[in-house]
Amino acid sequence: MKLRFAGTGDSAQVPCFGCDCLACQRARLLSCHRREPCCGEIELDGELILIDAGRMDLAARCERQRPAAILLTHYHADHVQGLLHLRWGRGESIPVYGPKDPQGCADLHRNPGILDFQPGLKPFRTLQLGRLEVTPLPLNHSKPTLGYAIEDGVNRLAWLCDTVGLPGATERFLSEWRPHGVVVDATHPDSYHSPNPESDDSPHPESHTTPRNHNNVAMALEIIERIQPSRAWLTHISHELDADFMATSRILPEGVELASDNLQILF
Amino acid sequence: MKLRFAGTGDSAQVPCFGCDCLACQRARLLSCHRREPCCGEIELDGELILIDAGRMDLAARCERQRPAAILLTHYHADHVQGLLHLRWGRGESIPVYGPKDPQGCADLHRNPGILDFQPGLKPFRTLQLGRLEVTPLPLNHSKPTLGYAIEDGVNRLAWLCDTVGLPGATERFLSEWRPHGVVVDATHPDSYHSPNPESDDSPHPESHTTPRNHNNVAMALEIIERIQPSRAWLTHISHELDADFMATSRILPEGVELASDNLQILF
Ligand SMILES: [Mn+2]
Ligand SMILES: [Mn+2]
Ligand SMILES: [Mn+2]
Ligand SMILES: [Mn+2]
Ligand SMILES: [Zn+2]
Ligand SMILES: [Zn+2]
Structure with a gap:
């Protein structure tokens, strides 16, 4: 299978609107450093499967090649906002798989258009998409969220985003399943701390x-x-x-790299 | 004031994803025939006011010139979806005015980021934005929706979208106010009829x-x-x-035209 990183940014993207940090300045100058909302594309046997749908140009992408299916990790806007437009298209419906989340995002579930939202996936219950076996894995996030263990019969890829840590059952599954490749949420620098309004008065x-x-x-x-x-x-x-990363030139362990938009991996 | 039609399409846009009608084919060939989600830009005294925020490249537009305010007609996705990304930007907050609609769209109201959502506007209660006087006008639509009567001291523009017909009070206001220019929802050809699932069995x-x-x-x-x-x-x-229009070469009354994306009017 082929994996393409179609977006590797967080919800603010890079450059972040109105920000003048060095990373945002660099991304404005050199488009190779831009980061669209996090999403991926899997190709196997000429079929396209999208992981998440937060890119704003989703419809243009789908006109070049109509996806056989869309896998959603969760219904935060940065992972589904492209569907708000795509749904009003024409032609055969596009099956959309994702976690059980009755709220969804905006009116997507009430007005699905050409999107064929499938019943919420059950954790660890494998789904067959063409020759791909896709197993949904629970993640830790502020909305119901699934990662995906994706296997083409030879190679194994785990997509683990958005998440903070991993639930025990997901970690046990992955330790046993032994993926060749892992894609994982690394939104923040280690210096980042969650805003905590209750401790505003504290010196630290x-x-x-x-x-x-x-x-x-x-x-x-x-x-x-x-x-x-x-x-x-x-x-x-x-x-x-x-x-x-620009300030510290931090070196990552062997085999680990920062993904970048348009990076393609052939497994 | 200067008015720019930044988008003149409906929620499907033109071209509509997956559609091969002549209009969609033409828009794919000639970008001047594309239609982005319906929205406008008003410029006066070097300040930019946006009407609606459904364009997917809203953040890029706002980086070129930061808007002094955003006026929303309503919270359907095709009028607000650009805010889902813009909100996560940096710098001074951007005031956003619109109808009272507790639901809003997705989690915009709960997570506004740099957007400063103002209390819901009262119909016919005039708002001052710089030298502009802006009067909200109730419209007929499937969500709480406001049109805007906009006056710069000399010229008067009415923005009436999305709507089917006009409420009596709005029509009386406009008849008396006598705008120089009117921008109005004309989504459908006259041959269009609403889907009516209850009469599926009828021959017509x-x-x-x-x-x-x-x-x-x-x-x-x-x-x-x-x-x-x-x-x-x-x-x-x-x-x-x-x-x-392509099929019938229909002629519109004098003074009336189909708007097109990027059309600019100097009042
Ligand atoms: Mn998320
Ligand atoms: Mn996210
Ligand atoms: Mn609408
Ligand atoms: Mn609309
Ligand atoms: Zn930045
Ligand atoms: Zn069409």
Whole structure:
């Protein structure tokens, strides 16, 4: 299978509107450093499967090649906002798989148009998409969220985003399943701390908080260390993390890299 | 004031994803025939005011010039979806005015980021934005929706979208206010009839239905006829209407034209 990183940014994208940090300045100058909302494309046997749908040019992408299916990790806007437009298209319906989330996003479920929303996926219940076997994996996030274990009969890829850490059952599944490649949420630099309005008066308001909805780099690397894939990519990257890498020239462990938009991997 | 039609399409846009009608084919070949989601830009004294925010490249537009305010007509996705990304930007907050609609769209109201959502506007209660006087006008649509009567001290512009017909009070206001220019919803060709699932078995299932949420051209022209502006523009145009105009070479009354993306008017 072929994996393409169609977007590797967080909900603010890179450049972040109105931000003048070094990472945002660089992305305005050099488009190769831009990061669209986190999403992926899997190709096998000439068929296209999309993972998430937060890119604003989703309809244009789908006109070049109509996807056989869309896998959603969750219904936060940065992962589904492209569907708000795509749904009003014409032609055969497009099956959309994702977690059970009655709320969905905006009126997508009430007005699906050409999108054929399938019943919410059951964790660990494998789905067959063409020759791909896709197993939904529960993640830790602020909305019902699924990662995906994707296998083409030879190679195994785990897509783990958005998440902070991993639920025990997902980690046990992955330790046994032994993916060749892992794509994992690494939104924040390690220096990031969650805003905590209750401790505003404290002299060190952020000193005891850790990220609540997304991994920082250290947490992402711990996950990779425990699963031991041959290769791993950090994604859902914030402009703060890009700026941190620019400032510190941090070196990642062997086999681990920051994903970038348009990066393609042939498994 | 200067008015720019930043988008003149309906929620499907033109080209509509997956559609091969003549209008969609033409828009793929000639970008001047594309239609983005319906929205406008008003410039006065070097300040930019946006009407609606459904364009997917809203953040890029706002980086070129940061708007002083955003006026929303309503919270359907095709009028607000650009805010889902813009909100996560940096810098001074952007005031956003619109109708009272507790639901809003997706989690915009719960997670506004840099958007400063103002209390819901009261119909006919004039708002001062710089030198502009802006009066909200109730419209007929499937969500709470406001048109805007906009005056710069010399010229008067009415923005009436999305709507089917006009509420009596709005029509009385406009007849007295006498705008120079009117921009009005004309989504459908006159041949369009609302889907009516209850009459699926009838041999002429659509014969007695009229549009429910948007004007067709005849209804838009009636509104213009009653208000008598010097100039009027039809907007929120569907690919079906474009195709209808291509097929029939219909001629519009003097002073009335189909708006097109990027059209600029100096009042
Ligand atoms: Mn999320
Ligand atoms: Mn996200
Ligand atoms: Mn609407
Ligand atoms: Mn609309
Ligand atoms: Zn930045
Ligand atoms: Zn069409």
